[in-house]
Each structure stands twice: as C-alpha cells, then as structure tokens.
Amino acid sequence: MMPPGIDELRTPIRMTSLRTKFIVFISVIIIAVCSGLSWYVVNQQAQFMAESLRSTGLRTIKNLAYNTRFPLIAKDTLSLERLSDGAMNAEEVVYVIMTDSKGTPLVSKSKGALGTGSQARMINAPLYPDEQIVQSLLADPQNDPVITAFKSKGQSTSSFRTSSPPWWNVGFIDQTELLYDFAVTVDRRAASDSLLGPLALEEQEDVGGLERSAQPQSTIHGVVQVGVSNETMIQQLNDIVWNIVLITFLIIALGIVATTLLANRIINPLRSLADVAKKVSAGDFSVSLEPTTRDEVGQLSITFNTMTKAIRDREQAISAQVATITKHANKLTTLNQTGSAIASHLDLNALLSTVLHLLVEKVGFTHMLLMLYDPERGLVHQAQTAGIPDELASHIQSLEILIQEDGSLHADLLFRGEAFLIPEIQTVSARLDPRIFPYIMQLGVTSFVCAPLKSQQNILGFIAADSTPEICTQEDLDLLITIANTVGVAIDNAKAYQQLEQLNITLEERVDERTQKLTEANEKLRELDQLKSAFVSIVSHELRTPMTSVKGLVENMLDGLTGELTDRQTFYLTRVRANVDRLTRMINDLLDLSRIEAGRMDFTPVSVSMPELIKEVIENLQAMATERGLSLALAPSQNVPLVRGDRDKMSQVLTNLVHNAIKFTPPCGLVNISIVQKVDQWVEVCVADTGCGIPDEELQTIFERFYRSPTGPLESKGAGLGLAITKNLVDLHGGQIWVASTEGKGSKFFITFPVAGHGYG
Ligand code: ADP
Numbered sequence: 001m002m003p004p005g006i007d008e009l010r011t012p013i014r015m016t017s018l019r020t021k022f023i024v025f026i027s028v029i030i031i032a033v034c035s036g037l038s039w040y041v042v043n044q045q046a047q048f049m050a051e052s053l054r055s056t057g058l059r060t061i062k063n064l065a066y067n068t069r070f071p072l073i074a075k076d077t078l079s080l081e082r083l084s085d086g087a088m089n090a091e092e093v094v095y096v097i098m099t100d101s102k103g104t105p106l107v108s109k110s111k112g113a114l115g116t117g118s119q120a121r122m123i124n125a126p127l128y129p130d131e132q133i134v135q136s137l138l139a140d141p142q143n144d145p146v147i148t149a150f151k152s153k154g155q156s157t158s159s160f161r162t163s164s165p166p167w168w169n170v171g172f173i174d175q176t177e178l179l180y181d182f183a184v185t186v187d188r189r190a191a192s193d194s195l196l197g198p199l200a201l202e203e204q205e206d207v208g209g210l211e212r213s214a215q216p217q218s219t220i221h222g223v224v225q226v227g228v229s230n231e232t233m234i235q236q237l238n239d240i241v242w243n244i245v246l247i248t249f250l251i252i253a254l255g256i257v258a259t260t261l262l263a264n265r266i267i268n269p270l271r272s273l274a275d276v277a278k279k280v281s282a283g284d285f286s287v288s289l290e291p292t293t294r295d296e297v298g299q300l301s302i303t304f305n306t307m308t309k310a311i312r313d314r315e316q317a318i319s320a321q322v323a324t325i326t327k328h329a330n331k332l333t334t335l336n337q338t339g340s341a342i343a344s345h346l347d348l349n350a351l352l353s354t355v356l357h358l359l360v361e362k363v364g365f366t367h368m369l370l371m372l373y374d375p376e377r378g379l380v381h382q383a384q385t386a387g388i389p390d391e392l393a394s395h396i397q398s399l400e401i402l403i404q405e406d407g408s409l410h411a412d413l414l415f416r417g418e419a420f421l422i423p424e425i426q427t428v429s430a431r432l433d434p435r436i437f438p439y440i441m442q443l444g445v446t447s448f449v450c451a452p453l454k455s456q457q458n459i460l461g462f463i464a465a466d467s468t469p470e471i472c473t474q475e476d477l478d479l480l481i482t483i484a485n486t487v488g489v490a491i492d493n494a495k496a497y498q499q500l501e502q503l504n505i506t507l508e509e510r511v512d513e514r515t516q517k518l519t520e521a522n523e524k525l526r527e528l529d530q531l532k533s534a535f536v537s538i539v540s541h542e543l544r545t546p547m548t549s550v551k552g553l554v555e556n557m558l559d560g561l562t563g564e565l566t567d568r569q570t571f572y573l574t575r576v577r578a579n580v581d582r583l584t585r586m587i588n589d590l591l592d593l594s595r596i597e598a599g600r601m602d603f604t605p606v607s608v609s610m611p612e613l614i615k616e617v618i619e620n621l622q623a624m625a626t627e628r629g630l631s632l633a634l635a636p637s638q639n640v641p642l643v644r645g646d647r648d649k650m651s652q653v654l655t656n657l658v659h660n661a662i663k664f665t666p667p668c669g670l671v672n673i674s675i676v677q678k679v680d681q682w683v684e685v686c687v688a689d690t691g692c693g694i695p696d697e698e699l700q701t702i703f704e705r706f707y708r709s710p711t712g713p714l715e716s717k718g719a720g721l722g723l724a725i726t727k728n729l730v731d732l733h734g735g736q737i738w739v740a741s742t743e744g745k746g747s748k749f750f751i752t753f754p755v756a757g758h759g760y761g
Pocket of ligand 1: 660661662664689691692693694702707708709710718719720721722723724747
C-alpha cells in the first residue's frame with residue numbers, strides 16, 4: 001500500500017475530540033465509582049437500620065412479654081393499657097395487641113394505617129396483623145418471638161424467627177411500607193420466671209433462654225404482639241440516598257470540571273502543535289510553539305520547534321542549492337542556445353542580437369553591450385545592445401569610439417585582449433570613454449564585466465554586461481569570457497560566410513555569363529553542323545555521279561572497248577578503279593552518317609535468316625579475302641531462329657565488320673564468323689579475325705566518328721566512319737555491339753539482333 005501523501009494528511013478527518021473522549025472516560029469512571037460506593041453505603045445503611053429495627057422490635061416484645069405476665073394472668077387491662085401505651089411511644093411501633101390465652105384481645109392499640117399520599121397515620125383506620133398469627137401461637141406456643149412481615153395494604157408475606165430476613169430492605173426498593181409483626185406467647189415457666197429476666201437485656205442470650213425455656217410444662221397466659229413499621233427507615237434511607245445522589249452529582253460535576261481543565265492543559269498545546277504542524281506541512285516555517293507546560297507536552301513543543309527550525313534551515317539550504325543549480329542550468333542552456341544560435345545564424349547582426357538577448361533572458365544579466373572593432377579606422381562601432389531602453393539603445397548604436405593607447409579600458413580590452421571584472425564602477429570611471437560613461441550612469445550600473453571578442457589572434461570587438469542591482473562576480477566574468485570566445489569565432493564565421501556569399505554571387509554571375517556564351521556558341525555550332533551535314537550531303541551526291549561515271553569509263557577501258565591495253569595501262573587503270581571504289585565507299589559512308597544524324601535513315605523490318613545473310617556477305621567479300629590470301633568462313637550453327645530487322649542495314653553491318661576483319665588481317669590469316677542464340681530473345685554474331693588487334697586504350701574510341709587507329713597499317717585506313725555507322729545501325733535494331741581484342745593476335749566483334757516475334761526492331 002502506498003503511504004499517505006501530504007494532501008491526504010491535510011484532508012480533515014471526522015474525529016471525536018480528545019477532550020470529549022477524556023471527559024466521557026473520566027465521567028464514566030467517576031459515575032461507576034460513585035454509584036458503586038453509593039450502592040454499598042446505602043446497602044450497608046439499610047442493613048444496619050434493618051438490624052436496628054429488628055432489635056427495637058425484639059426488645060419491645062421481650063419487655064412487653066416480661067412485664068405483661070402478671071397483668072395478663074390477672075387480666076389487669078389497666079396495667080396492660082399502660083404497658084401498651086408505653087410501647088406505643090416508640091416511633092417505629094405501629095400497634096400493640098395483647099390477647100389472653102383464649103385468643104380474646106384484651107388490649108389492641110394501633111396508630112392506624114398511613115394515609116394515601118401523606119406520611120400521617122389515620123387513627124380511625126387501625127392497622128392490625130392477621131389473627132391467624134395469634135391462633136397459631138396459642139396452638140403452638142413459642143417462647144421465641146415469631147416475626148411476620150406483611151405489607152400494610154396486604155397479607156403477610158412470610159413469617160420467620162429471629163434470624164435476619166433477607167428482604168429487610170425490600171420496602172425501601174419498592175417504597176411501600178412493610179410491617180413486622182413480633183408475636184410471643186406469655187406463659188408461666190414451671191422452673192423459674194427468672195429466665196425472662198435477661199430477656200430485656202441480652203437478646204441473644206434471651207433467645208437462647210427462650211429456646212431453653214420452651215418446655216412443655218409452661219402455662220400460656222396469652223399472646224403479646226407488637227408491630228413495627230419500616231416507614232421511618234425508608235424515609236431515612238431515602239434521605240441518605242438523595243444526599244448520596246447529590247454528593248455523587250457534585251463529585252461528577254467537579255470531576256468533569258477538573259477533567260476539562262486537565263484536558264485543556266494537555267489538549268490545547270496539542271491543538272496548537274497540530275495547527276503549527278499543519279502550517280509547517282503547508283510550507284510556512286516561520287511559525288513556532290510557545291511551550292506552556294513543563295511536562296511531556298512542553299517537551300514535545302520544544303522538540304517540535306527544534307524540528308521546524310531544522311526543516312526551515314534545510315529548506316533554505318535546498319532553496320539556495322536549487323537557485324544555484326537553476327542558475328548553472330540556465331547558464332549551460334544559454335551556452336547551448338548560444339551555440340545553436342551561432343550555428344543557425346549566418347547573418348552577423350541577427351546572430352549578435354540573438355546571443356545578447358539570450359544572455360539577458362536566461363543568465364540574468366541586466367544590460368548587454370557588444371561593439372565591433374575596425375582596426376583600419378581604429379575605432380569600435382556597430383554597437384549591439386540588450387536590456388537597454390530603445391531610446392538609449394539607438395544613441396549607443398550610433399556611437400563610434402576611437403581607440404587609442406591612452407590607458408583607457410577600451411585600449412586594454414582591444415589592444416591587449418584583457419578581460420575585466422569591475423566590482424565598483426567609480427574605481428574605473430576615469431578609464432571609461434566620456435561618451436559612453438553618461439549612458440552607464442543613466443542605466444544605474446554600478447558594477448560590470450567585459451571581455452574581448454577574439455578569433456585566432458585577432459580581436460574583433462568587446463562584449464560587456466552587468467547584473468544591476470547585484471554586484472558582478474568572477475563567475476559572471478568566466479561565463480562572459482566563454483561566450484565572448486564563441487561569439488568571436490561566430491563573428492569570424494559570419495564574416496567568412498559573407499565573403500563566401502559575395503564570392504558565390506560573383507561566381508554565379510560569371511557562370512551565367514559563360515553559360516550564355518556557351519549557349520550562343522552551341523547554337524552557332526549547331527548551325528554550322530547543319531550546314532556541314534547539308535554540305536556533306538550535297539557534295540557526296542554531287543561526287544557520287546562523276547565517280548560512277550569514272551568507274552564505268554575505266555571498266556569499259558579495262559574491258560578493251562577503247563582498244564588493246566598495254567600491261568602498264570591495265571595496271572594504272574586497275575589502280576584508278578580501286579581508288580574510285582574506295583572513294584565511292586567513303587562518299588557512301590558520309591552520306592549514311594549524314595542521314596543517320598539527320599534522322600532520315602529508312603528502316604524496314606522483316607524476318608531475316610542470319611546464316612543466309614552471312615553467307616551472302618561472305619560471297620560478296622570472298623574475292624577480296626582470297627586476293628589477300630585469307631580464309632573466310634562461317635562456323636556451322638544449328639537452329640538459329642530468324643531475326644527481325646532491316647535486311648539491307650543488317651547486311652551493311654555485317655559487311656563493315658567482315659570488311660574490317662579482312663582489312664586488318666595479314667595474309668594467311670583467318671576470318672571466322674559464328675552465330676549463337678542468347679537467352680531466347682537475341683541472336684549473337686561474332687566476327688573473329690587473327691589480325692593486328694586493337695590496343696586496350698583504343699577499344700572505347702573505335703566506335704566514334706572519324707576515328708582511325710594511329711597504329712594500324714596505312715593502306716587499310718578508311719575515313720574512320722565504318723564502325724560509327726555500324727554502331728548506329730545496330731542501335732537502330734535495339735541490339736548491342738562490343739569488341740574483345742588482343743593486340744597482335746586478333747579481334748572479336750560481337751553484335752546482337754532481336755529474334756523475330758519478340759517485339760524488337
Ligand atoms: P575505317 O573506315 O578507317 O576502317 P572504321 O570505323 O571501320 O574506320 O575503323 C576504325 C578503326 O578501328 C580502324 O582505323 C582500325 O584501327 C580499327 N579496326 C576496325 N576493325 C578492326 C579489326 N578487325 N582489327 C583491327 N583493327 C580494327
């Protein structure tokens with residue numbers, strides 16, 4: 001289970017006050033003790049009074065029994081009356097009855113029954129016991145008095161002998177009068193009358209005497225009855241009870257008052273303690289308790305005060321620690337934020353303003369001033385401020401302060417790079433610039449710190465701050481130096497960035513300028529190129545016609561149409577024809593290239609059997625190969641699928657490659673052509689020769705226009721257009737061309753064409 005929180009402890013709990021508990025507890029004890037004691041006292045008193053009543057009854061009856069012996073024998077009613085009157089004088093005696101031996105009442109005296117609601121007896125309502133008592137005594141004579149108790153308004157309740165009845169105080173409880181009838185037979189003892197003597201003096205002995213005298217020889221003279229009432233006893237007991245009740249209440253009242261006083265003495269300090277504890281728990285440590293008693297509660301108050309003081313001291317210490325930690329955290333945060341600001345601002349003014357405001361907001365500097373140093377002009381200017389009212393700030397920002405070796409603080413800052421902690425401004429007032437001093441006074445600055453802004457070995461300006469109204473500390477100076485160093489670097493960076501930006505702008509302008517020129521040059525080149533293509537096309541066309549004519553005429557002459565030719569003539573004409581052929585090929589190549597570049601190349605795709613096409617090419621070039629002493633062959637191949645493409649263009653591609661192979665292979669060499677199908681969709685043709693080969697560095701360039709190897713045999717050189725045209729034609733089919741060659745050993749040219757029905761070409 002979680003321990004109760006402070007808030008739970010503060011919630012008022014429904015409670016019965018300690019004082020109430022105390023009073024109730026003590027009252028219950030007092031009531032219990034008083035009631036017990038009262039009951040005991042009343043009971044004892046009742047016992048005592050009952051005993052006294054019984055003694056009175058016994059004494060009276062015994063006296064009467066003794067004194068009435070002879071008057072009864074003599075039936076001297078006068079004496080009997082006198083005796084009975086004597087007995088009736090006793091307050092407790094209610095009636096006296098004297099009966100002769102036959103049961104005839106000789107004397108009957110009664111004070112009467114109690115009147116209803118009053119204590120007075122009504123003489124005209126005599127009160128007598130049951131006659132049955134006399135009858136039974138005459139029938140069964142008893143020397144011991146027979147005591148019969150009965151209620152004045154009812155029958156007898158029981159009869160008993162002289163022993164103490166258990167119900168003596170019944171009347172007291174139910175408040176009804178009880179009558180005790182003492183009856184004894186009066187007889188003449190055979191042995192001696194003297195036995196009755198001590199009856200009046202010693203009851204116990206008398207009783208014993210009576211017991212001993214209960215002899216059968218006695219003669220009964222009559223019966224004497226005395227009735228005693230417990231009414232007086234009840235009244236007395238009632239008085240006692242009321243007194244006791246009164247005293248008990250008095251004691252209880254006194255007890256409650258005493259308890260309340262005692263409880264207050266204990267509880268009031270506890271209440272104060274609780275109130276103070278509540279305030280302490282709410283954070284008010286200024287309260288304390290005044291010990292009012294010199295007991296445990298007083299001791300508790302003293303201890304509580306000590307505890308509160310300890311908590312207050314600790315709280316103050318913690319608050320001080322927290323303040324210090326917060327200050328440090330703020331400084332660290334500021335440093336971090338300064339770093340971020342520096343990283344995110346490349347605009348110098350924005351950067352400086354952000355940094356200064358951060359320092360005022362987070363570190364608690366009151367005013368900040370930063371000025372940049374211009375070494376060329378020898379002054380500080382461009383002031384940046386924070387925490388300074390706008391009107392003053394605008395004045396300060398317009399300041400330009402000349403820095404000279406005059407012992408001023410500025411000189412030390414900017415020439416020697418010294419930082420200062422000035423605890424008392426008056427001590428340096430003479431070293432401050434007279435233009436800036438009034439502003440410092442106006443701001444109420446009494447102490448400040450300042451540090452130079454350094455970057456590498458250069459001093460870029462200074463930064464100053466104050467914590468008015470507090471005095472600046474070494475800690476403030478250390479922080480300012482750290483910030484100044486960072487800001488110094490940042491200023492450097494910002495300046496470098498500004499330069500870079502300027503450079504960038506210049507560069508961009510230059511690039512734009514050059515691009516413009518290049519575009520114009522390009523345009524001119526394109527125009528020239530178009531002119532060239534047109535020129536090449538026209539010239540080629542124009543050259544082809546005379547070439548055809550020259551070739552026809554030369555062939556006619558070789559055929560002997562112009563007469564028999566000498567060997568010399570035949571030789572020259574043969575050379576003319578070969579060169580005309582070469583020139584025609586070059587012109588054709590030029591025409592093809594200009595068509596390709598102009599995008600005017602026709603392309604009519606059909607399905608072509610590659611082996612058949614290669615056989616045709618071999619047939620056309622076989623004479624040339626034979627003439628050069630070369631072996632030209634197609635390697636056997638199987639199930640080569642048809643390819644799709646322009647038959648003439650494919651033929652031109654193959655012719656170019658085989659022609660080159662023948663050209664660049666010395667006599668007795670081999671030119672071998674093979675066909676393979678590659679991954680279903682492509683047919684690959686390889687033209688391999690055992691010629692001079694191509695150097696590695698030329699492998700990438702041989703497909704470029706007008707490229708001719710500087711190393712190849714001179715007589716084999718053409719216009720350098722064959723492979724460029726070949727590559728363009730292969731590209732037109734969607735195929736690829738590449739070469740593998742070893743210098744001095746031969747070359748292998750590979751081309752691919754799409755298999756017919758696969759959507760290429
Ligand atoms: P040309 O019409 O001059 O032959 P090409 O474009 O056909 O021009 O060839 C360019 C160059 O490639 C040639 O000058 C030659 O150096 C090289 N070349 C072409 N084919 C072969 C080959 N089979 N063996 C060696 N060199 C070759």
